[in-house]
Amino acid sequence: xxxxxxxxxxGHRGLVGSAILENLHAQGxxxxxxxxxxxxxxxDSRAVASFFGAERPDYVFLAAAKVGGIQANNTYRAEFIHDxxxxxxxxxxxxxxxxxxxxxxxxxxxxxPRETPQPIKEEYLLTGPLEQTNEPYAIAKIAGLKMxxxxxxxxxxxxxxxxxxNLYGPQDNFDLETSHVLPALIRKLHLGKALEEEDWALxxxxxxxxxxxxxxxxxxxxxxxxxxxxxxIERRGDHGVRVTLWGSGRPLREFLWNKDLADACVFLMQRxxxxxxxxxxxxxxxxxxxxxxxxxxxxxxxxxLKIQAVVGFQGELAFDTSKLEGTLRKxxxxxxxxxxxxxxxxxxxxxxxxxYQWYLAPFKTDLPMVSGxxxxxxxxxxxxxxx
Numbered sequence: 268x269x270x271x272x273x274x275x276x277x278g279h280r281g282l283v284g285s286a287i288l289e290n291l292h293a294q295g296x297x298x299x300x301x302x303x304x305x306x307x308x309x310x311d312s313r314a315v316a317s318f319f320g321a322e323r324p325d326y327v328f329l330a331a332a333k334v335g336g337i338q339a340n341n342t343y344r345a346e347f348i349h350d351x352x353x354x355x356x357x358x359x360x361x362x363x364x365x366x367x368x369x370x371x372x373x374x375x376x377x378x379x380p381r382e383t384p385q386p387i388k389e390e391y392l393l394t395g396p397l398e399q400t401n402e403p404y405a406i407a408k409i410a411g412l413k414m415x416x417x418x419x420x421x422x423x424x425x426x427x428x429x430x431x432x433n434l435y436g437p438q439d440n441f442d443l444e445t446s447h448v449l450p451a452l453i454r455k456l457h458l459g460k461a462l463e464e465e466d467w468a469l470x471x472x473x474x475x476x477x478x479x480x481x482x483x484x485x486x487x488x489x490x491x492x493x494x495x496x497x498x499x500i501e502r503r504g505d506h507g508v509r510v511t512l513w514g515s516g517r518p519l520r521e522f523l524w525n526k527d528l529a530d531a532c533v534f535l536m537q538r539x540x541x542x543x544x545x546x547x548x549x550x551x552x553x554x555x556x557x558x559x560x561x562x563x564x565x566x567x568x569x570x571x572l573k574i575q576a577v578v579g580f581q582g583e584l585a586f587d588t589s590k591l592e593g594t595l596r597k598x599x600x601x602x603x604x605x606x607x608x609x610x611x612x613x614x615x616x617x618x619x620x621x622x623y624q625w626y627l628a629p630f631k632t633d634l635p636m637v638s639g640x641x642x643x644x645x646x647x648x649x650x651x652x653x654x
Contacts, residue, residue, distance in 0.1 A: 275300040275324035278331030286529035310353040319361040339445040340401040351407035374408040386600040432560035436525030460580040463508040508582035514592025516568030524613035560599035
C-alpha cells in the first residue's frame with residue numbers, strides 16, 4: 268500500500284475495524300474511507316455498488332460482520348448466516364468490479380471442524396463437521412474465504428483472507444446476551460464485586476450504560492437483583508456473592524488483543540500477495556488463508572480466575588454444566604504467519620488489565636453515558652454501528 272492510497276475500512280467502529288483504522292492513521296496512511304450503517308447498509312447490493320463506483324477505493328479491509336458469543340450464535344442462526352453472506356458477497360464482488368488492488372477479508376477460526384487435530388493448521392479446513400452452536404456463522408465465513416479464493420483463481424484478483432482466533436480489546440461488546448466469553452467474564456465479575464460491596468451507584472451506572480434486557484439502572488433494587496440473578500450473579504445470604512459461569516470451565520481457548528490483529532492485517536496488506544506468496548498457478552491458491560493468533564491457550568476456568576484477580580471479586584465462582592460451552596479445544600497453528608515475520612505483542616494478563624481499565628473509564632468521568640444495546644449485533648459492525 269502507498270501512503271496516499273484510498274483505503275476503505277468496512278466496520279470501522281467495531282472491535283477490529285476501529286483498531287485497523289487507528290493502526291493505519293498511526294502509520295501515516297490516508298485518505299481513509301468509512302461509512303456508518305446509516306450512511307451505507309452493506310447488505311444492500313445496489314447501495315454498495317453505487318458506493319464503490321463513487322469512491323473507487325484502492326484497498327479494502329472487510330472487517331464488517333455480524334458476530335456474537337455462543338448464545339447469540341445459537342439463537343439468531345438465520346441472521347448470522349444471512350447478514351454475513353450479504354455483506355461479504357456485496358463487498359467482495361464490488362471490489363472485483365471496481366478494480367480494487369487488494370482486499371483483506373476477516374474470517375474466524377470457527378471455520379475449522381469441531382474435532383480437528385490441534386493446533387489447527389490452515390489445511391484442516393473442510394475436513395470434518397463444524398461445531399453446531401456456531402455453524403451458520405462458520406459457513407458464512409467459509410463462503411467468504413472461498414469467494415476470495417474463487418475470484419483470485421478466475422479473475423486474478425489479490426484478495427487475501429485471515430482467520431483470527433478469539434478477540435478482545437477496546438470497543439468490545441459487554442452485552443451479556445451477545446458478548447464473547449472474555450468480556451462477558453469481565454462484566455459478570457465486575458458486577459459481582461459491586462454487589463458484594465453493595466455499590467449501588469456503580470451497579471446503576473453500569474446498567475444505565477448497558478441494560479440487562481429491559482432492566483436499566485433506574486429500576487428498583489429488587490428488579491435489579493432479579494436481573495443480576497438471571498445472569499448468574501446473586502447474593503448467597505451470609506456467604507457473600509456467587510457468580511455462575513456457563514459450562515464446566517474445561518474448554519481451552521486462545522485470545523488475541525484486537526490491536527495485535529489490526530497490526531497483523533496491516534502487515535499482510537503491506538507485504539503479502541496471494542500469488543506472490545504462495546506460488547504461481549491456480550492450484551496453489553487453495554487454502555491460502557492465514558491464521559492469526561498467539562499459539563497459546565488457557566482453560567475458561569483459568570481465564571475466570573485471572574479476571575477475578577484483576578477485578579478484585581472476592582466471592583464464589585461456580586460453573587453450570589447444563590449450559591452450552593462449544594468445542595473443548597480450539598488452538599490455531601500460527602507458524603505460517605510467523606514465517607512471514609509477524610508475532611503478537613500483548614500478553615493475556617496485561618491485556619485483561621488494560622481492557623478492564625477501558626471498561627471502567629465511563630464510570631470515572633462526568634461525561635454522559637451512551638445507552639447500551641438490547642439485541643444481538645456485530646461487535647465490529649456496520650449493521651448497527653457503535654457511536
